[in-house]
Amino acid sequence: MNCRECVEHLYEFLDRELTPDVEREIREHLEDCPPCGEQFDFEELFLKFLRARCRAEGAPPELKKRVLRELFGE
């Protein structure tokens, strides 16, 4: 696998959407190719950062009460 093919699969790899065979080819390429490795690391850190920043928020407690009241008359 060359660099172009590897980078084409970047997000599918990070999203764990590839078949084990392709995933293995990418891992092998990344071990031998520091520039691709750096790019994959950067994107992986970005996705982790995004998830961490966006999951703090949950439904307000009042909303749950409102839904229960509406559905079950409580």
Added chain:
Amino acid sequence: MAKPPPPPPLPPPVPSPVDEKRVGFEREALVHLDVLYRVALRLTGNPSDADDLVQETMLKAYRAWDQYEKGTNAKAWLLTILRHAFINEYRRKTRHPETVDLDAIEPFAVFPEVQDEDPQGAFFDRIVDDEVLRAIDKLPEAFRETLVLSDVEGMSYQEIAGILEIPVGTVKSRLFRARHLLQAKLYDYAVEMGYIKGSPA
């Protein structure tokens, strides 16, 4: 005199169909309230409409509960209901119809810009939650919903394709462009704030 035999144990109370429906709904559907709220908030853009949208979704879901195949994918099922409700009842009210040509949006790769100065993307860490959410809210709706389902809620391409009713290939290309667009917005912000020098214009 022999003791009288102990009374037979009482049979367990038979749950009424209403109770069973309620228990099942609470266990499989209500547990996803946070997910629904987060997605609703990103779709509608404000907490009050998000509340109404989630409420509406839960009502529709409870009414249609018999049609849901128990133990499958309640989260995806609920999100599909939520999205239909949003399209039918909220989109016109909460956001102006979008006239963005998605294909005209050229993804801008941030990595080559920061490769020398900050290849680990440490500048991202200085950007606070609200700023990230604001940047997500500025994405075109088709990109925003795809990105939120994937990157915030961790759903698979297949699940997202089902919820948004688009091919898996479209999920991939939207996700690629949405992520790069968001990175570019956050990068511009980080340069503006002085978190990173950035390349000279």
